Amino acid sequence: MTFRVGVIGGGQLARMMVPPAIELGIDIKVLAESEGMSAAIAATGVGDYTDRDTVLAFAETVDVVTFDHEHVPQAVLRALVDAGVPVHPGPDALQFAQDKLRMRERLGELGIPMPDWAAVSTVEQLDDFIAEHGGSAVVKTARGGYDGKGVRVVTAAAQVEEWFLALDEDGRGGALLAEELVDFRRELAQLVARRPSGAVTLWPVVESVQQNGVCAEVFAPAPRSAGRVAEMAARIGTTIAEELGVTGVLAVELFETTDERILVNELAMRPHNTGHWTIDGSTTSQFEQHLRAVLDLPFGATGHRAPWSTMINILGGPADGDLDGPAAAALADQPTAKLHLYGKEPRAGRKIGHVTVSGDDLDEVVFSARAAAAFFQN
Known part of the structure; x- marks a missing residue:
C-alpha cells in the first residue's frame, strides 16, 4: 500500500x-x-x-x-x-499555535516557564502593564503573526493604538498579548516529534540568531548547552508535545535569560526554520520525521552526522533576480556547503533559501556557511 x-x-x-x-x-x-x-x-x-x-x-x-x-x-x-x-496536528493542538493568548494560558496551567504576560484589551491596561515592567513591553497580536510580524517592543500603548482599533473594528472584541521584555543572552529552539500513538523523539537543542524578527542563523547543537540547558529544553519540549497532544514536528522557541532561566517564547506545530539543518546534519531530517510521525510510522534516529552544523538563511537575494550566478559561485567557493533554494523570486527580507555546513570545527563550519550565503547578497 x-x-x-x-x-x-x-x-x-x-x-x-x-x-x-x-x-x-x-x-x-x-x-x-x-x-x-x-x-x-x-x-x-x-x-x-x-x-x-x-x-x-x-x-x-x-x-x-x-x-x-x-x-x-x-x-x-x-x-x-x-x-x-x-x-495531524489536530485542531485541539493547533489552537495553541494559532492563538498566542490561548497558548500562554495553557502553558501556565502546565507550569511551563514563560515571560510574565497579560491579555490587554485597552490602552489603559497596556500602559499599566508597561509601568509595572520597567517602562517597556513586547506586544503581540494574538493571531496571525510570524517572522516578526505582529510583534512590537513598546514604551507606550500609543505605539500600538492601531492594533486596538483593529480589535474594535473586528466586532468580536479580543485582546493583545503583552509580555515582559526579557533580558536574554541568546535564543534557543527545541525540536520534538510525536506520533499519534504517543512515541516522542527529540533533536539536540539549537541556538538561533534573529535579524529583524527573522531567523538568520542556527548553530546545532547550541554551544555550551550540554547538561542543564539541554535537559531543561528537552523536558519543556516533551511536556508541551505530550500535554497539548501535538502530532508531527513541534518547534519550541526559547529564551536563555541572563539570570539563568529557560523561558518559552513561541510554538510552531510543523517543521520549522530552526530545524532546516537536519536535512544535511542529522540522521533523520525534520521533514522525513514529520512524515513518519503523521503516518504513525517508527521514528528515525536524530543524532548528528558531524559534531557541528550551521544553517544560514539566504534573505532577500540579488536585486537583479539572478540566482544562477551566485549559486554556481557559492558551490565553487565552498564545496562542503549544501545549498537549498526554494524556487522563490528574490525580495527584500524574503527567505529564498538556506545554506548548511557540517564539520568537526564550529568556527570553520560557521565561516564556510556564511561565506557561501554571502554570494547571494547585493
Missing part, C-alpha cells in the same frame, strides 16, 4: 517534504494557495485553505492531512475531523 499524505500550504516547508516522501515511497500532494509557489513541484491543485468544501475535496484524495502553516481556520479543521479525516 502506498501512503498518501496531503499538505495544506505550498511554501518551502511543503517543498522540503517532497524528497523524503519520494525516498519513503509516499505519495505526497500539496494544496497550494496560488500558482507558482515554492512547492509547485508537488502541487495537485490551487485552492483556498479557508474554504471548507475546497479542503474537504482535497482531503478525499489522501489518507492523512498535515500542514505547511498553521493558518487553516478551526471551523475547517473541525470539518475535516468530523468527516473522519486523520489530521
Whole structure:
C-alpha cells in the first residue's frame, strides 16, 4: 500500500517534504494557495485553505492531512475531523499555535516557564502593564503573526493604538498579548516529534540568531548547552508535545535569560526554520520525521552526522533576480556547503533559501556557511 499524505500550504516547508516522501515511497500532494509557489513541484491543485468544501475535496484524495502553516481556520479543521479525516496536528493542538493568548494560558496551567504576560484589551491596561515592567513591553497580536510580524517592543500603548482599533473594528472584541521584555543572552529552539500513538523523539537543542524578527542563523547543537540547558529544553519540549497532544514536528522557541532561566517564547506545530539543518546534519531530517510521525510510522534516529552544523538563511537575494550566478559561485567557493533554494523570486527580507555546513570545527563550519550565503547578497 502506498501512503498518501496531503499538505495544506505550498511554501518551502511543503517543498522540503517532497524528497523524503519520494525516498519513503509516499505519495505526497500539496494544496497550494496560488500558482507558482515554492512547492509547485508537488502541487495537485490551487485552492483556498479557508474554504471548507475546497479542503474537504482535497482531503478525499489522501489518507492523512498535515500542514505547511498553521493558518487553516478551526471551523475547517473541525470539518475535516468530523468527516473522519486523520489530521495531524489536530485542531485541539493547533489552537495553541494559532492563538498566542490561548497558548500562554495553557502553558501556565502546565507550569511551563514563560515571560510574565497579560491579555490587554485597552490602552489603559497596556500602559499599566508597561509601568509595572520597567517602562517597556513586547506586544503581540494574538493571531496571525510570524517572522516578526505582529510583534512590537513598546514604551507606550500609543505605539500600538492601531492594533486596538483593529480589535474594535473586528466586532468580536479580543485582546493583545503583552509580555515582559526579557533580558536574554541568546535564543534557543527545541525540536520534538510525536506520533499519534504517543512515541516522542527529540533533536539536540539549537541556538538561533534573529535579524529583524527573522531567523538568520542556527548553530546545532547550541554551544555550551550540554547538561542543564539541554535537559531543561528537552523536558519543556516533551511536556508541551505530550500535554497539548501535538502530532508531527513541534518547534519550541526559547529564551536563555541572563539570570539563568529557560523561558518559552513561541510554538510552531510543523517543521520549522530552526530545524532546516537536519536535512544535511542529522540522521533523520525534520521533514522525513514529520512524515513518519503523521503516518504513525517508527521514528528515525536524530543524532548528528558531524559534531557541528550551521544553517544560514539566504534573505532577500540579488536585486537583479539572478540566482544562477551566485549559486554556481557559492558551490565553487565552498564545496562542503549544501545549498537549498526554494524556487522563490528574490525580495527584500524574503527567505529564498538556506545554506548548511557540517564539520568537526564550529568556527570553520560557521565561516564556510556564511561565506557561501554571502554570494547571494547585493
